[in-house]
Amino acid sequence: MRKFTVVSHFTGIHILVFLVFFFAGALILTQNAQAQIYEPEGLNMPGAWNTWTNPPVNNLALASSTEVVGGRVARVVGGTPRYQTYFSVAASGADIVGGSYDWLFTSGPVASPWGNKWSAVNVTMNTLQQYTKEGAANNNITLVNGKWYTLNFEDLGYVNTRAIFMQTSAQPVNISNVSVPSAPIAYNPVAITVTVSLAASAEEIIYIRYTADSWATSAALPVSMTGTSGTVNIPGQTAGTVVSYYAFTSTVAAVTADFDLVTIKLNNNSGTNYSYTVLPAPPVIAWANLQYPGVGNITVGSAFLVYGQAFIPGVTG
Numbered sequence: 001m002r003k004f005t006v007v008s009h010f011t012g013i014h015i016l017v018f019l020v021f022f023f024a025g026a027l028i029l030t031q032n033a034q035a036q037i038y039e040p041e042g043l044n045m046p047g048a049w050n051t052w053t054n055p056p057v058n059n060l061a062l063a064s065s066t067e068v069v070g071g072r073v074a075r076v077v078g079g080t081p082r083y084q085t086y087f088s089v090a091a092s093g094a095d096i097v098g099g100s101y102d103w104l105f106t107s108g109p110v111a112s113p114w115g116n117k118w119s120a121v122n123v124t125m126n127t128l129q130q131y132t133k134e135g136a137a138n139n140n141i142t143l144v145n146g147k148w149y150t151l152n153f154e155d156l157g158y159v160n161t162r163a164i165f166m167q168t169s170a171q172p173v174n175i176s177n178v179s180v181p182s183a184p185i186a187y188n189p190v191a192i193t194v195t196v197s198l199a200a201s202a203e204e205i206i207y208i209r210y211t212a213d214s215w216a217t218s219a220a221l222p223v224s225m226t227g228t229s230g231t232v233n234i235p236g237q238t239a240g241t242v243v244s245y246y247a248f249t250s251t252v253a254a255v256t257a258d259f260d261l262v263t264i265k266l267n268n269n270s271g272t273n274y275s276y277t278v279l280p281a282p283p284v285i286a287w288a289n290l291q292y293p294g295v296g297n298i299t300v301g302s303a304f305l306v307y308g309q310a311f312i313p314g315v316t317g
Contacts, residue, residue, distance in 0.1 A: 035157045037107050042066040043083040047103020054113040061087035061095040080260035081155040089143045098145035102138040126251045128164045150264045166251040168201040175247045175267035186281045189233035194223050194247045203251045210245035220255045239280040244273045287311040
């Protein structure tokens, strides 16, 4: 009987290299898997304002929309990943009564709702602030009766992150309509009209954010509002430029960055944005004259022919 010897080509070095790549790959997968909060658990906001009940089933404005039925802390689809909620504050009949409260951002399963927390911040209104993952101290916030508050929480996963509370005197308005120009001409400013559901609070600023280079760069222009309608001019562009834009509201003045994180409401044409293409300028008559006749009598009700000349660069001879 002939004997065969099977020779393994996996030496100790090969196995070590394999294990290094295996664990490196596993580490990368783990990091990628934590790039956002586990959505079925979502984000909760327990604190003294709801007797520290977690999940906050006793106050839906503070409860994860995916973990608590009717919860209003919901993940926003599109743009910067973030969670958002709105709540009213009044002595009675609102989501929360005015006052100073300790509280936390948390995320975890119902059986272990305190598994992750973000904390150690004294809230400054209308300001993006850094929250520490597993910070030692609670957050603290002061709420005023008769106000509404919008919360945006940046979803970076289980790491330090940012959040902002924006205060308004009334419930935030919806942006019901954004106009689209019919024939924008090169180098001419283009007027965009925005219509909202109700007159906005004094603190609520309506913006048009636009780009002329496919969002490589962009700018936000405040809309001058009168009642429920207002207009702003997007600067003129060269012929052939495609301008994309949408409308949003915020309490932050002179926004130049973090547009999504400071947005209260927006109208972006169901996610596709509004747009127009700039048309070439119409031809301009550079020179013209009356050629013939120099004088004449026109009979009322009759035709009278007059001849003239005009020169348009690039069009006429």
